[in-house]
Amino acid sequence: MLQGHQSWKFTKRPVLLSTAAIVGPDEGKGPLAEDFDIVHGDITMGESTWEKSEKVMMEEAAKLAIKKAKLTKEKVNFYIGGDLMNQIISNSFAARTLAIPFLGIFGACSTSMEGLALAANLVDSGSADYVMAGTCSHNSTVEKQFRYPTEYGSQKPPTAQFTVTGAGAAIVAKQGKGPVITRATMGRVIDMGITDPFNMGAAMAPAALDTIEGHFRDFKCDPSYYDxxxxxxxxxxGSEIIQALFIKHNLKIDPAQYNDCGLMMYDREKQHVQAGGSGAGCSATVTYGHLVKKIQKGxxxxxxxxxxxxxxxxxxFQQGESIPCIAHAVAIEHEGGA
Amino acid sequence: MLQGHQSWKFTKRPVLLSTAAIVGPDEGKGPLAEDFDIVHGDITMGESTWEKSEKVMMEEAAKLAIKKAKLTKEKVNFYIGGDLMNQIISNSFAARTLAIPFLGIFGACSTSMEGLALAANLVDSGSADYVMAGTCSHNSTVEKQFRYPTEYGSQKPPTAQFTVTGAGAAIVAKQGKGPVITRATMGRVIDMGITDPFNMGAAMAPAALDTIEGHFRDFKCDPSYYDxxxxxxxxxxGSEIIQALFIKHNLKIDPAQYNDCGLMMYDREKQHVQAGGSGAGCSATVTYGHLVKKIQKGxxxxxxxxxxxxxxxxxxFQQGESIPCIAHAVAIEHEGGA
Structure with a gap:
C-alpha cells in the first residue's frame, strides 16, 4: 500500500523465496566469489556473440531461481525483467525461452530494484502468487553499446567503472521461508548537469540521495532503522560524493552502515576496474548472491x-544532453522480523 | 487481484480520470484527426533533432493529461512510461522534466497497455492515489533507429508499417468520473520464427492471439462480453492473420466486433502508409484520443x-534472430458499468 508520496509498505510479508546469481570470470576473482551460484570461467559462455552470452546468463539465473524455489516455470505468474541492452533484448529473449507472462522494465542499473519492488508489490496486493524479477549485464555488450568495443582497447580514466558480467534473479512469493521484503521507494529522475559517461558515479549519487531522503520522509523513520x-x-x-551529501543533508548514516555494490564486487587493489563495478548485473548479483545470504545467516x-x-x-550524449539518473530502493529484512 | 494465471481483476474501480493524445501532421490528415488534443503541423515540433521532437510531444501529452485531471504534477505518485527509443529516452527525459517518481517500462508497441495495466493495478491495490501512464513514438526517430533514416528515402514493401508520430498519456485515479479500468491480462513472449522487420504485423498476430486466449481463459468468459x-x-x-486465427482457434469474434489501431489511424486509400500504422504512439493515441471518447459518449x-x-x-536482426513478440490487454468500460 501507498506510504507517503512515493513509497510502498508491504504488509502481507512477501518473501524472497529464492535467488540466483551467475557471474563471469572477473567477478569470480573478486572477494564475493564464493557467494555466487555459478562462476563462468569463459566470458563468452560458449556463445558466438556477446549478446547471446548475456542472454544465456540471464536464462541460467532464471532457471536456477525457479529450481531453488522448488517451482516450475508454469507456476510463476509474471517475470519482470530488463537490462541495459537496446530493447532489453537479454530479458526479452530469456522471456521467450521461459514463456512466463513478461513485463519488460528499464531503469538502467536501477532495474534490479525496480523489478524487485514491483514483484513485491504484485505479491503483496494479491496480484500474483509468484513473481520472478531478473536483470543482467555483460562487460563486453555494455562497453560495445555505450562506449567502445572492448576489442578496440581504448584507455579509460580512473573515474570510469567496470561493467559487471552477471545475472541475478529472485522469486518473490506470498508465503514460504526466506527474507521478507518490507518496503520500497520509487525514485524521481535527477540530473545535476553531468555530461561525462566515464563518470557515472558522480552523476548517479544525487539520485540515490533523493530516493534515500524520500524513503525516510515517507516512512517517518531515520537511517538507524537499517544495519x-x-x-x-x-x-x-560516487560513494565518496554520496557520503559527503549524507553529511550536508544531515542524514546520520555511519560509514560502517553504508556500502556500495560497485565497491564490494572487485578487489580494486588487484583488479583493473578503475573506480569499481557497475551495470544492472552489479546490484543484482551482489544483492541476490552476497547480501541475501548474510540476511539468511542473521x-x-x-x-x-x-x-x-x-x-x-x-x-x-552525442546530442549534448546531460545524464538523467534515477534510484529505486527496496528494504529486505530477516524473516525473524523486527 | 490475480485472476487465473496471468490476469488482474480490478475491484476498486480505478478510473481513467483524464487522457491526452498529441499527434503529428500525417495523423492529423487521417480519419481520427478531430479526436486528438493537439495536431502538430510541423513534424519537427520546432526542435533540432527528431529525438527532441518526440520528447516534446511526450511532455505535452503528460502535462495536458495532468491539467485535464485538474491535478498538479506533485499530486501524481508515479509516472509509468516507456517508448521505442534505445534506453526509452523520450520518457526518461520527460520524467526528468516532470520530476514525478518514475517507473521505466519497455514492451515496444505494447508499452501503452503494459503501462496502463500497471497504473490500474497500483491504484486498485491502494499503492497509489494517482498514476500517469504514457508512451510515444515518432516516425523519423523510429525509422532511423530500427530501419533507415527517413532522409535516405528507401522504398518499403507493402507489408511494412508506418510509425505513428504521436504521444498519449492517461491519469488513473482511485476515484473520480470517467471510464473504469476493470481487467488486464499480461502477455507471454511468442515467436513464430518470422525474421522480416518489414512485416511486423505477421510477427505480432500470434502474440495478440495468445493474450486474448489467456484473457478469456482467466476470466472464464467469451468475446461477447466486449463491444x-x-x-x-x-x-x-496482421489483422487479416489474427482474424483467420480467431476462426481456427474457435474464438467467436465477429468482424464488426474487431478492429486494429493501425488500421484506424490513417486513410490507407489516400495516405502512403503501406499496411497501416504502428509504433508505441499508435495504440496510445487511438485509445486515449478516439476510443476513450467513444466510451465517454456511451x-x-x-x-x-x-x-x-x-x-x-x-x-x-543482424545476428539472424527471429522476432519475439508480446501483447498486453486492458479492459476499459463505461462508468455506468455492467
Missing amino acids: LIVTGDLARV ELKRILVVATGALLSPLT | LIVTGDLARV ELKRILVVATGALLSPLT
Whole structure:
C-alpha cells in the first residue's frame, strides 16, 4: 500500500523465496566469489556473440531461481525483467525461452530494484502468487553499446567503472521461508548537469540521495532503522560524493552502515576496474548472491538496497544532453522480523 | 487481484480520470484527426533533432493529461512510461522534466497497455492515489533507429508499417468520473520464427492471439462480453492473420466486433502508409484520443485493448534472430458499468 508520496509498505510479508546469481570470470576473482551460484570461467559462455552470452546468463539465473524455489516455470505468474541492452533484448529473449507472462522494465542499473519492488508489490496486493524479477549485464555488450568495443582497447580514466558480467534473479512469493521484503521507494529522475559517461558515479549519487531522503520522509523513520544502506553502483567516486551529501543533508548514516555494490564486487587493489563495478548485473548479483545470504545467516537484519541507474543513451550524449539518473530502493529484512 | 494465471481483476474501480493524445501532421490528415488534443503541423515540433521532437510531444501529452485531471504534477505518485527509443529516452527525459517518481517500462508497441495495466493495478491495490501512464513514438526517430533514416528515402514493401508520430498519456485515479479500468491480462513472449522487420504485423498476430486466449481463459468468459476488441498495431497483414486465427482457434469474434489501431489511424486509400500504422504512439493515441471518447459518449460500453509489441532490436536482426513478440490487454468500460 501507498506510504507517503512515493513509497510502498508491504504488509502481507512477501518473501524472497529464492535467488540466483551467475557471474563471469572477473567477478569470480573478486572477494564475493564464493557467494555466487555459478562462476563462468569463459566470458563468452560458449556463445558466438556477446549478446547471446548475456542472454544465456540471464536464462541460467532464471532457471536456477525457479529450481531453488522448488517451482516450475508454469507456476510463476509474471517475470519482470530488463537490462541495459537496446530493447532489453537479454530479458526479452530469456522471456521467450521461459514463456512466463513478461513485463519488460528499464531503469538502467536501477532495474534490479525496480523489478524487485514491483514483484513485491504484485505479491503483496494479491496480484500474483509468484513473481520472478531478473536483470543482467555483460562487460563486453555494455562497453560495445555505450562506449567502445572492448576489442578496440581504448584507455579509460580512473573515474570510469567496470561493467559487471552477471545475472541475478529472485522469486518473490506470498508465503514460504526466506527474507521478507518490507518496503520500497520509487525514485524521481535527477540530473545535476553531468555530461561525462566515464563518470557515472558522480552523476548517479544525487539520485540515490533523493530516493534515500524520500524513503525516510515517507516512512517517518531515520537511517538507524537499517544495519546497512547499500547503493547500487556508485563505485569510488560516487560513494565518496554520496557520503559527503549524507553529511550536508544531515542524514546520520555511519560509514560502517553504508556500502556500495560497485565497491564490494572487485578487489580494486588487484583488479583493473578503475573506480569499481557497475551495470544492472552489479546490484543484482551482489544483492541476490552476497547480501541475501548474510540476511539468511542473521548477520544482517535489515538492509536498504538503493540501486542507481544512469538513463542516458549514446545518442543523447552525442546530442549534448546531460545524464538523467534515477534510484529505486527496496528494504529486505530477516524473516525473524523486527 | 490475480485472476487465473496471468490476469488482474480490478475491484476498486480505478478510473481513467483524464487522457491526452498529441499527434503529428500525417495523423492529423487521417480519419481520427478531430479526436486528438493537439495536431502538430510541423513534424519537427520546432526542435533540432527528431529525438527532441518526440520528447516534446511526450511532455505535452503528460502535462495536458495532468491539467485535464485538474491535478498538479506533485499530486501524481508515479509516472509509468516507456517508448521505442534505445534506453526509452523520450520518457526518461520527460520524467526528468516532470520530476514525478518514475517507473521505466519497455514492451515496444505494447508499452501503452503494459503501462496502463500497471497504473490500474497500483491504484486498485491502494499503492497509489494517482498514476500517469504514457508512451510515444515518432516516425523519423523510429525509422532511423530500427530501419533507415527517413532522409535516405528507401522504398518499403507493402507489408511494412508506418510509425505513428504521436504521444498519449492517461491519469488513473482511485476515484473520480470517467471510464473504469476493470481487467488486464499480461502477455507471454511468442515467436513464430518470422525474421522480416518489414512485416511486423505477421510477427505480432500470434502474440495478440495468445493474450486474448489467456484473457478469456482467466476470466472464464467469451468475446461477447466486449463491444470491441481492438489490437494495437497489426495493420492490414496482421489483422487479416489474427482474424483467420480467431476462426481456427474457435474464438467467436465477429468482424464488426474487431478492429486494429493501425488500421484506424490513417486513410490507407489516400495516405502512403503501406499496411497501416504502428509504433508505441499508435495504440496510445487511438485509445486515449478516439476510443476513450467513444466510451465517454456511451457509444462503446466495454472494450478490450490488446496492444502488440515486437521486441526485436536492429542488432538481434543482424545476428539472424527471429522476432519475439508480446501483447498486453486492458479492459476499459463505461462508468455506468455492467
